[in-house]
Amino acid sequence: MNLKFLIVLVYYKRPNIVFNALQSIKQLSYENWQLDFIDDSGDDAFRETLMNFGLDNEKINYLPVFDSEEQKKQQGGSRHGEFMNSSIKNSDSDIVVILC
Numbered sequence: 001m002n003l004k005f006l007i008v009l010v011y012y013k014r015p016n017i018v019f020n021a022l023q024s025i026k027q028l029s030y031e032n033w034q035l036d037f038i039d040d041s042g043d044d045a046f047r048e049t050l051m052n053f054g055l056d057n058e059k060i061n062y063l064p065v066f067d068s069e070e071q072k073k074q075q076g077g078s079r080h081g082e083f084m085n086s087s088i089k090n091s092d093s094d095i096v097v098i099l100c
Contacts, residue, residue, distance in 0.1 A: 005033040006093035010080050010100035012040045015049075021099045022053050036087040039064045040080040063087065 007025060011018045025035060037060060039046050044064040051057050063083055072078055088096050 002032050003094040004092065005030070006088065006091045006096045007033055007035045008038065008084055008087055008096060008098045008100075009035060010038045010040060010084065010098075011046060012078075012080075015046070018046075022050070022055065026053070026055055034059050034061065034091065034093060036061045036063060036091070038080055038083045038087065040067075040078050040083075042066060042068050061087070 009018065009021055009025075025033075035055065037050055039062065041064075043066070044062070047062050047064070050060065050062060065079055065083055067075070067079060084098070
């Protein structure tokens with residue numbers, strides 16, 4: 001059986017940490033995976049870096065959270081958990097791995 005893995009990677013302006021995680025994904029020998037990259041930085045500035053990292057871009061869902069710091073304060077925090085839950089719910093994967 002060839003199980004499909006969903007890798008959920010949450011990012012917030014910490015490129016060195018996320019580069020290590022992306023490097024680990026890049027070195028996978030297992031090929032049946034999907035990456036949902038949730039960018040909670042308030043913009044999509046990391047998108048280009050991610051899409052040029054050398055991963056199979058067809059396996060990447062880039063999901064930016066466009067909330068400003070002020071919006072996060074007003075709503076009581078980040079919505080990245082909402083994005084994670086939606087990502088998992090909408091996936092056809094057999095197994096979910098969360099990296100953050």
